[in-house]
Amino acid sequence: MSGRTGAHSVVEPSPLTRRIAGALVICYALIAIVPLLWIFVTGFKTPPDSIAYPPKMMFTPSLEGYVNLFTTRSRQSPEYMASLPPAETWYDRLARSRNMVIAGPSKYGQRFVNSLVVAFGSTILAVSLGTLTAYAFSRFRVPLADDLMFFILSTRMMPPIAVAIPIYLMYRSLGLSDTWLGMILLYTAVNVSLAVWLMKGFIDEIPREYEEAALIDGYTRLQAFYKVVLPQAATGIAATAIFCLIFAWNEYAFAALLTSGNAQTAPPFIPTIIGEGGLDWPAVAAGASLFLLPIVVFTVILRKHLLRGITFGAVRK
Amino acid sequence: MAEVLLDNVTRRFGGIAAVRELSLHIGDGEFVVLLGPTGAGKTTTLRLVAGLERADAGRILIGGHDVTRLEPAARDVAFVFQQYSLYPHLSVFDNLAFPLRSPARRLPEPEVRERVTRTAELLRISSKLDSKATRLSGGEMQRVAIGRALVRQPAIFLMDEPLSSLDAKLRAELRIELKRIHEVLGATILYVTHDQIEAMTMANRIGVLREGELVQIGSAQHIYEEPSNLYVATRLGSPPINLLPAGVLPVPDAPAGTRTIGVRSEHLRIGKANGAAVQGVVTRIEHLGDQNHLHLTVADHRLVTLIEAHADLAVGERVDLALARPLCFDAAGVRLGGS
Numbered sequence: 001m002s003g004r005t006g007a008h009s010v011v012e013p014s015p016l017t018r019r020i021a022g023a024l025v026i027c028y029a030l031i032a033i034v035p036l037l038w039i040f041v042t043g044f045k046t047p048p049d050s051i052a053y054p055p056k057m058m059f060t061p062s063l064e065g066y067v068n069l070f071t072t073r074s075r076q077s078p079e080y081m082a083s084l085p086p087a088e089t090w091y092d093r094l095a096r097s098r099n100m101v102i103a104g105p106s107k108y109g110q111r112f113v114n115s116l117v118v119a120f121g122s123t124i125l126a127v128s129l130g131t132l133t134a135y136a137f138s139r140f141r142v143p144l145a146d147d148l149m150f151f152i153l154s155t156r157m158m159p160p161i162a163v164a165i166p167i168y169l170m171y172r173s174l175g176l177s178d179t180w181l182g183m184i185l186l187y188t189a190v191n192v193s194l195a196v197w198l199m200k201g202f203i204d205e206i207p208r209e210y211e212e213a214a215l216i217d218g219y220t221r222l223q224a225f226y227k228v229v230l231p232q233a234a235t236g237i238a239a240t241a242i243f244c245l246i247f248a249w250n251e252y253a254f255a256a257l258l259t260s261g262n263a264q265t266a267p268p269f270i271p272t273i274i275g276e277g278g279l280d281w282p283a284v285a286a287g288a289s290l291f292l293l294p295i296v297v298f299t300v301i302l303r304k305h306l307l308r309g310i311t312f313g314a315v316r317k
Numbered sequence: 318m319a320e321v322l323l324d325n326v327t328r329r330f331g332g333i334a335a336v337r338e339l340s341l342h343i344g345d346g347e348f349v350v351l352l353g354p355t356g357a358g359k360t361t362t363l364r365l366v367a368g369l370e371r372a373d374a375g376r377i378l379i380g381g382h383d384v385t386r387l388e389p390a391a392r393d394v395a396f397v398f399q400q401y402s403l404y405p406h407l408s409v410f411d412n413l414a415f416p417l418r419s420p421a422r423r424l425p426e427p428e429v430r431e432r433v434t435r436t437a438e439l440l441r442i443s444s445k446l447d448s449k450a451t452r453l454s455g456g457e458m459q460r461v462a463i464g465r466a467l468v469r470q471p472a473i474f475l476m477d478e479p480l481s482s483l484d485a486k487l488r489a490e491l492r493i494e495l496k497r498i499h500e501v502l503g504a505t506i507l508y509v510t511h512d513q514i515e516a517m518t519m520a521n522r523i524g525v526l527r528e529g530e531l532v533q534i535g536s537a538q539h540i541y542e543e544p545s546n547l548y549v550a551t552r553l554g555s556p557p558i559n560l561l562p563a564g565v566l567p568v569p570d571a572p573a574g575t576r577t578i579g580v581r582s583e584h585l586r587i588g589k590a591n592g593a594a595v596q597g598v599v600t601r602i603e604h605l606g607d608q609n610h611l612h613l614t615v616a617d618h619r620l621v622t623l624i625e626a627h628a629d630l631a632v633g634e635r636v637d638l639a640l641a642r643p644l645c646f647d648a649a650g651v652r653l654g655g656s
Contacts, residue, residue, distance in 0.1 A: 209398050209400070209402070210404060212367075212369050212389075212396070212398075213396065213398060213402065213404075213465075214404075214415070214419075215368075215369070215388070215389040215390060216367055216368075216369070216389045216390070216392075216394060216395065216396045217390075217415055217416035217419050217465070217469075218390045218416055218419030218420065218421030218422055219390060219419050219420065219421070220388075220390065220420070223419075223420060228404060231404075231406040232405065232406060234406075
């Protein structure tokens, strides 16, 4: 090596570029994380603290937002409050401190379950269909394959909400409005083109030799697909599933339009949590915080697969 | 193990015949090597036998049964690929067990375990059975790939340049290993390569392919000493055979119609300049250690030949040249006067 100062490998980043890259990443992370932090913190404020101006940085944390999120309450006269037996639980006590009694559970739990069913249902369906379709396009001679692939992509070229009115009318006449099935089918239809294109890329990269080896080893094509292709497409399936899930989980416009009583998902429900004299901001914030959890958990579970490279080394080119 | 017969097999891709009316008989327990450059149809021939390609014409028989229309799984063949051979998501043990656990066989698990263990010992990879397939070195990977064929005891082993991605030392080792396995198991093997050393050292018979056609087939010695034409003659030999127009060097009793003379090292007699009819000039000496390559010029034609390492010759020196029983070819490249 030469003794020149600052000499470094052309492929390895220099310490300076590393530091700049690190600083940029930290800046971006801070900008991205502040709104999340704000929502999370607001969930632990009392309603007066949550709307205080200037915003309170230091406050006494309270679980009132979470209690309000999961319950419905009614205001009672001081005489009635005094006549009640002592409160048995911490959340009863919290409600009574505001001269309220808990009347029953709120709809949040049910809306959350709707979100889970619709988002995971449509994700499973979109990824399954997408993987099978992509495999067919990748391995078999499909007539007009390029045109068909373009057609599949073209379904994503306009914003889905542009067809909201026809879908609304169609769903009403088919009885799919405000049902799990309707929402699962709708989100699947939106996601399947993305799934086909993503999976096509991943499956194209899996060498055919693996399947051919399996065919010769005594497996049928379907068994070879199941035993050899799927495990190696795991990375792609995980990535595709996360994209589909995030879309279905966050989707607001169609959910607001097509669901109300039965199948309403969490996104259109959360902003409608009303307290006394307007929106109950701590409850809204608490609902939004909890709403983030499934995506975080799902991503953490699949993160091993998201890192490309688990199959590196087996492929000898 | 079984004999395999290809009967006038043709396979076209688009308009081009990758394999043309190929007929080949591989005897039970025979090791046949197909030799030829890239694009000669070697791999296609293997894939036709395996069932990964369908013949457009002709028949393929394995053990007397017509398998031309059968799926690969039903043919009872084993294939060692040039690359991508191991399932990366499985351990070495599971890779070796994969064919035994297939729906076509579904052996009981104790027998799977026993066969895998035995094969691993044969290939000396017992210590690697629990490793991920991706954690192996190139030589170990290829051994496992060969092992995956060996566990099955199939009718025929099809090997598509299995050693080409290995370094020279490993290649030499595995060459001997393969030959040993062939002898121990009495396996029928159809092996494809463009490496003449692999062909010469392992084959019972070598088949030389050109543009989808089988040009000549015979023992290594036969193909080397009695090539049927120029193409076959240039396939074997190191340094490659020297081709000279007739008349540059005198050939005693050359057959009539000789246009090209094929000169290998053993056909050339080199002596100190002593007034012979034809003389050459030494232009270069390449030292290979145990032997040297001697480059000569004879009447504007270049010759490369082997000489012993300590031959007393220098660049620029004139030498006497004479030929002893070289190969003679006619205008069309067909060999004359062959047995």
